[in-house]
Amino acid sequence: MKTLFLYLSILSFCLLAGACSKDIEEPEISKSGDLNITFGDFKMTLQDITDTHVSISWESCGADAKYDLFIDGKRITSTLDDQGYDLMFHELNVLSPGTTYRLTIRAMRNNNIVKYAHAEFTTEKSALISRLFVSLDPYEYEQYEWTDIRPTTDNGLLAIATTRKHYGSYYRTLVKLNKDGKTEWLHDYAHPQGDTHSSIPSATHFNEDGTLLLVHWDYVMHLNARGELLQYYPFYEPVSDAITLVDARFTAQGKLLVIGYSYRNGQKGEQPYCQYYTALVNADGTQKEEHYSGTSDYNKLLKMETSTENAFIAVGSNDQGMTLLTLNAQGIIEREEVYDIGDNENIPYFSLRGSNGEIYFAGEQSYWPGGYKNSQSFLLKLSAEGKIDQQLFYPQSVGYFPSLKSIRILEKGGFILTATDYRGCSIILTDAEGTVKWALGINDSAGFGNIIYADVDEAQQLLTVIGSYGQVAKIDLKGYIKEPFLMLE
DSSP: OOOOOEEOTTOOOOEEEOOSSTTSOOOOOOSSSOOOOEETTEEEEEEOOOSSOEEEEEEOOOTTOEEEEEETTEEOSOOEEOOSSSEEEEEEOOOOTTOEEEEEEEEEETTEEEEEEEEEEEOOOOOEEEEEEOOOOTTTEEEEEEEEEEEOTTSOEEEEEEEEETTSOEEEEEEEEOTTSOEEEEEEEOOTTOGGGOOOOSEEEEOTTSOEEEEOSSEEEEEOTTSOEEEEEEOOSSGGGOEEEEEEEEOTTSOEEEEEEEOHHHHHTOSSSBEEEEEEEOTTSOOEEEEEEOSSSBOEEEEEEEEETTEEEEEEEETTEEEEEEEETTSOEEEEEEEOSSSSEEEEEEEEEOTTSOEEEEEEEEEOGGGOOEEEEEEEEEOTTSOEEEEEEETTSOSSSOEEEEEEEOTTSOEEEEEEETTEEEEEEEOTTSOEEEEEEEEGGGSOSSEEEEEEOTTSOEEEEEETTSEEEEEETTSOOOSSOBOOO
């Protein structure tokens, strides 16, 4: 299990000490700031002290010198040869959190002890309270990655994974876990046309009745609360229509409304090259009413949310930018407007519906300076009529090829977002108005993969995170948190 490293807006301090001979009085070690204390020509510096790590450097005592390192009087290294540079370096990586250590370096020349350097330091308190792994049977599954995890009313988890079994078949796998992370039940779902169509589901939607919609690029599954299949909705015939599904909802009349886009015209060399695609299907899948449309050459529907009993709001894109669309209960687009939220690429990944009927879309706003992708997360608040009331941007997750991985509305108001960038994962907590209260980063070495779920307790001091590799961790926000950033109230 990989070691968790959480990190705070660079809080580094050095504890330094040195000595030349045994009978020279050792100085008092300062606990704050950067301090270099030299005895003769032998100087030691401690820096980058974390909950489990310290970096050590010291000035060379000569090209023929050798060094031994001691912790609390016990030698912890084999004898180190001088490298012939001005400074020697060593790192300790298996320290215990919140522990005080006495470090000694012994320098020798010609097998004679010539100098000692001493320092005392204390590691930071660890933020990690508990950790477990949600895992599948390694004898049955060759590989898997969790794509969506939701809490259940009994303090358990409902987890969705893309899996590949040892005999080569691909599945969508749904697992119910109890509060201890033990499997209560598991279902594998194969593509009706075989495993060649395997990929991560485009969307996951939990209905008010407890059932679940899994939207794949060319089919939809309706599952009950125990993961049992209620209905398949296939969209892979005819293949020539080149349909990609991205989201789905049930209408008030019990029919399934799906949205996406189609390249059927592009296959024929006709315009528009890519069209909006909507379809309305009876609950039993027996009848399908399809619509293709688009006001420009390139038209995509990306996410959808229920607006009123007989209307839906969708967000998409065309040649002019990001679009907001209103659909009626028959799946027909009644209104399309282009919104400018910056001269950049805007991709919505999530839709949410608030307790007062407000609609939110969240995603990434990206641009390409110098050929590299930079991005920040955005959140749009819409009225029930599909008008933008508020737009917010979150630069706390930026850098090369970032991606918004999850967003949730908290029970008592506010949002919690997770994203990845070149540094690792970011977690952002906002108030009810979407204003950032705090943000923190978790580096790549933490072993989470992508954080696909995050929650915070009522006091906002205990964070629960779940990663795509199945790691579930509880983190004390009063504990040690290292760089790259932290903005706690």
